[in-house]
Amino acid sequence: MSALGRAGLLPKVAKPARYLGEEHNSVHKDHAAVAVKFALAFPDVYEVGMSHLGLRLLYDILNQRPDVVCERVFAPWPDMADLMREAGVPLWALESGLPVASFDLLGFSLQHELNFTNVLYTLDLAGIPLRRADRGPEHPLVVGGGPAAFNPEPLADFFDVFVVGDGEQAVVQLVDLYLACDKDNRALLERLAGDGGPDGFYVPGAFEPRYRADGQIKEIRALADRSSVRKALLSDLALGDVPVRPIVPFLDVIHDRVTLEVCRGCTQGCRFCQAGMIYRPVRERGADLLLEQATSQLESTGYDEVSLASLSTADHTEIRELIGGLLSQHGTAGIGISLPSLRIDSFSVDLAAQLQEVRKTGLTFAPEAGTERLRRVINKNVTEQDLLDAAGAAFRQGWDSLKLYFMIGLPTETDEDLAGIADLAGKVWRLHSELRPGRGMRLAISCASFIPKPHTPFQWFGQVAPEELQRRQGLLRNLLPRRVKLSWHNVEQSIIEAAFARGDRRLGEVLELAYRRGCRFDAWDDQFQYDQWLAAFAEAGLAPAWYANRTRERDEVLPWSHIDSGVTEAFLWREYAAALRGEQTPDCRAGDCGACGVCMAYGVEPVLAAGPWGGELR
Numbered sequence: 001m002s003a004l005g006r007a008g009l010l011p012k013v014a015k016p017a018r019y020l021g022e023e024h025n026s027v028h029k030d031h032a033a034v035a036v037k038f039a040l041a042f043p044d045v046y047e048v049g050m051s052h053l054g055l056r057l058l059y060d061i062l063n064q065r066p067d068v069v070c071e072r073v074f075a076p077w078p079d080m081a082d083l084m085r086e087a088g089v090p091l092w093a094l095e096s097g098l099p100v101a102s103f104d105l106l107g108f109s110l111q112h113e114l115n116f117t118n119v120l121y122t123l124d125l126a127g128i129p130l131r132r133a134d135r136g137p138e139h140p141l142v143v144g145g146g147p148a149a150f151n152p153e154p155l156a157d158f159f160d161v162f163v164v165g166d167g168e169q170a171v172v173q174l175v176d177l178y179l180a181c182d183k184d185n186r187a188l189l190e191r192l193a194g195d196g197g198p199d200g201f202y203v204p205g206a207f208e209p210r211y212r213a214d215g216q217i218k219e220i221r222a223l224a225d226r227s228s229v230r231k232a233l234l235s236d237l238a239l240g241d242v243p244v245r246p247i248v249p250f251l252d253v254i255h256d257r258v259t260l261e262v263c264r265g266c267t268q269g270c271r272f273c274q275a276g277m278i279y280r281p282v283r284e285r286g287a288d289l290l291l292e293q294a295t296s297q298l299e300s301t302g303y304d305e306v307s308l309a310s311l312s313t314a315d316h317t318e319i320r321e322l323i324g325g326l327l328s329q330h331g332t333a334g335i336g337i338s339l340p341s342l343r344i345d346s347f348s349v350d351l352a353a354q355l356q357e358v359r360k361t362g363l364t365f366a367p368e369a370g371t372e373r374l375r376r377v378i379n380k381n382v383t384e385q386d387l388l389d390a391a392g393a394a395f396r397q398g399w400d401s402l403k404l405y406f407m408i409g410l411p412t413e414t415d416e417d418l419a420g421i422a423d424l425a426g427k428v429w430r431l432h433s434e435l436r437p438g439r440g441m442r443l444a445i446s447c448a449s450f451i452p453k454p455h456t457p458f459q460w461f462g463q464v465a466p467e468e469l470q471r472r473q474g475l476l477r478n479l480l481p482r483r484v485k486l487s488w489h490n491v492e493q494s495i496i497e498a499a500f501a502r503g504d505r506r507l508g509e510v511l512e513l514a515y516r517r518g519c520r521f522d523a524w525d526d527q528f529q530y531d532q533w534l535a536a537f538a539e540a541g542l543a544p545a546w547y548a549n550r551t552r553e554r555d556e557v558l559p560w561s562h563i564d565s566g567v568t569e570a571f572l573w574r575e576y577a578a579a580l581r582g583e584q585t586p587d588c589r590a591g592d593c594g595a596c597g598v599c600m601a602y603g604v605e606p607v608l609a610a611g612p613w614g615g616e617l618r
Contacts, residue, residue: 009087013080017250018046021072021094024248025300027059028095029069036175036183038062039093039103039140041073043110043118044523049074050247051255053309054146055109058171060243068175071095071103073126075118075521081125091125100126104183106140107171108159110148113500114493114523116155119144120515123158130512131157132205141185143174149202150231150278151454151560154500154507156204160185161192164563165200165231165278166264168240173198195225200232207562209505215546217504217557230564233602237264237283242293245300257305257338258297260290262322266311267589267606270368271379271579272410274453275311277572278565280598282589282607287318291325298335305336313339314348315589317607323354344382349393356397362442363394366405369413370420376582377412379457379575384424391428395435401442402428408472408488409450409464411579418472421445422479429484444485447476449494452548453501455565457575459558462551463498466491492530493522498548504559507547509540566598 010016031037040059042049049055055072062070071093076084084091090099100106106128108119120130123142129135132142144155145163152162163170177198181187191197193206206224209217222228234240242260249256265282266275285293294306306326308316316322326337337355342348344365352363367387369375375382391402406421425445432441449469452461464472469491480486500507513536521527537544552558554573561569571594578585588594589606599606 009080009083009089012083014077015046015251018074018077019080019094020250021097023250025245026095026247027063027070029063031069031096031098034069035067035179036069036105037103038068038070038105038107038175039073039100040070041100041106041108041122043075043108043115043122044521045077046074046249047251047253049109050249050253052109052111053259053261054167056243056246056259057241058107058167059247061168061171061241062175064241065172065175067179069096071098073100073106073122075122076125078521078527081121084125090127091122101128101140103140105143105174105178107143107145107163110144110146110155112148112523113154113497115148116500116511117515117519117522119155119158120512121520124515130515132160133157135160137185141178141188145170147274147278148501150274150563150565151501151503152202152204152563153209153505153559154503154511156207156505157508158511159204160189162202162204163200163232164202164229166234166240167232168234170198170200170232174201190224193224193226197226198232199230202229202563204505209559211506217559217561219557220559220562222562228562228564230601231278231566233566233604234264235283235602235604237261237285238289242297244293244296246297248301248303255307256303257307258294258301258303259307259309260293260297261285261310262290262308262313262316262319263310266315267594268312268381268587269379269575269585269594271377271457271575272368272407272450272453274456277455277567277596279311280565280567280596281602281604282315283604284316284318284607287322287325290322291329294326295329298330304334305338306330307338307340309340311341312343313341314343314345314351319351323351327354344386344390346389346393349390349397352394353397362401362403363399364403364405365390367424368405368407369410369417370406370422370424371417373582374410374413374417374420376584377579378407378410379579379584381584381587384427387424388427388431392431392435395432400432400436400439402432403444403446404428406445406447407450408447408476409469411450411458411461413464413472415472415475418476419479421447421476425480425484429481442485443483444487445480447473447486447488449489449491451494451498451501454558454560455563455567455572457572457579459502459572460552460554460576462549463495465545465549466495469494490525490528492533493525493528495544495548496522496530496533499544500547502547502559504547506540506542510536510542513539566601568597571596 192201193203263284517532
């Protein structure tokens with residue numbers, strides 16, 4: 001869309017800066033001078049999508065190639081979508097303003113299941129047929145990637161191919177093969193589905209699920225040479241490019257700062273955590289490289305904060321050297337440094353305390369469960385004393401604000417476990433009163449609903465029924481004193497998320513019906529329409545409870561059984577059985593190998609964690 005055409009719509013919407021595309025460090029190329037036009041779509045609004053590090057990485061990697069132009073696409077807010085439909089204007093890419101439908105490849109970042117209707121919303125606004133069966137060679141090849149691609153089946157009818165696993169090298173392979181196939185979509189898909197194709201590419205048209213009379217999957221039949229798809233793995237993070245000149249957004253976004261991925265993967269082994277399983281093994285970037293990257297990004301953006309991102313930043317083997325270097329080089333300039341993920345121990349508190357000299361913030365810990373019994377079930381290797389010791393260290397360092405994350409509806413949870421959350425909150429409050437007398441205390445508790453996710457030990461467990469989740473939320477509210485701030489997730493959103501997380505290909509019909517009924521932006525509380533979702537399920541002859549709440553047996557064929565995360569199903573089942581026995585499995589970076597299978601499968605040398613255990617290669 002031309003700048004003039006855009007200008008006619010922008011004054012009529014709430015946040016016109018979402019649609020401009022002229023930000024500092026954005027890349028603009030002549031489409032006539034490149035061989036491949038790649039649109040990267042994030043199925044949410046600009047402020048959410050521009051906070052996502054993966055989008056920034058792929059944007060930079062693709063635009064480094066002189067034969068590729070890569071541009072961004074975000075889901076327009078309904079006010080803009082209404083104007084576009086009224087004016088007959090198709091969705092455009094930000095940088096050039098050209099229609100998304102004119103690009104060769106359209107890649108979606110699939111971060112969670114409540115974004116799925118926005119995928120259809122984006123395709124529809126772009127004028128691209130929703131279902132792959134209805135698209136022809138004149139349409140872009142539609143590609144999906146991200147954590148939700150580890151169970152791609154509910155989206156299988158809408159995507160041509162999925163990238164499963166790390167995307168840095170996979171996206172380059174995709175472009176190379178696309179060119180090698182003379183930009184022929186059909187030839188490319190045949191190449192990717194073949195036995196000699198590279199890791200990480202799942203072509204849904206090359207597989208066919210068959211069902212039993214009771215609705216369970218009988219088999220997932222391969223129609224091509226490849227019977228399963230192994231995830232793509234970037235074995236060395238030093239080989240992964242990091243943007244030197246990240247785009248600086250026009251308006252405030254959720255994570256408006258320099259973000260450095262210090263390591264990828266986690267082996268703490270929380271049994272509910274999908275990221276901790278699918279991103280194994282742990283890989284690190286060295287402190288010297290990270291310091292280099294921080295300096296270049298700060299200079300090219302003007303940001304005043306650096307976030308050290310990972311699933312467990314304090315486990316980095318050179319974390320003290322990294323923090324010391326950042327403070328030495330940038331602390332005097334007022335650059336803040338944040339650690340978004342902390343272990344519950346005094347080592348992590350000490351690290352955070354070093355950073356508070358520049359900028360004081362609150363502190364967040366995630367005990368996940370209120371009793372040690374339930375923490376053993378979920379393999380959260382944290383005792384009550386660990387939390388109190390960490391909280392005490394924080395209060396002695398001057399903190400008066402603390403946030404605690406828990407889950408409701410975890411497998412084997414009882415009312416006593418919920419009472420344990422209130423008891424723990426009371427002990428933390430009293431500890432603050434002892435150590436910081438006369439000081440006000442801000443204690444916030446956030447409770448998410450447990451959602452069974454694929455490729456985790458808890459993938460077989462059913463989610464607690466929505467009425468019971470609501471009862472447990474009410475019980476906890478009554479147990480906690482009013483001075484403690486309590487927040488929780490919408491139960492109705494959680495059941496839809498769980499149904500699609502564990503869903504099969506038949507949910508594609510439900511998804512399209514829900515979209516046709518007006519569902520989009522389902523992760524936004526004020527946009528979510530549960531009644532329309534229930535109507536869509538009923539019209540398709542399916543029920544969300546069958547997918548979300550049903551406990552599955554060991555021999556059931558799971559919809560994602562043909563997607564290989566590198567962690568073996570045998571390991572996941574052993575962990576499932578250990579959970580039922582209330583047995584813990586130690587972090588393999590601090591003890592013996594747990595035989596999850598991923599290091600051996602990919603020939604990766606594991607790295608021991610830092611902190612109180614020390615850290616070295618083994």
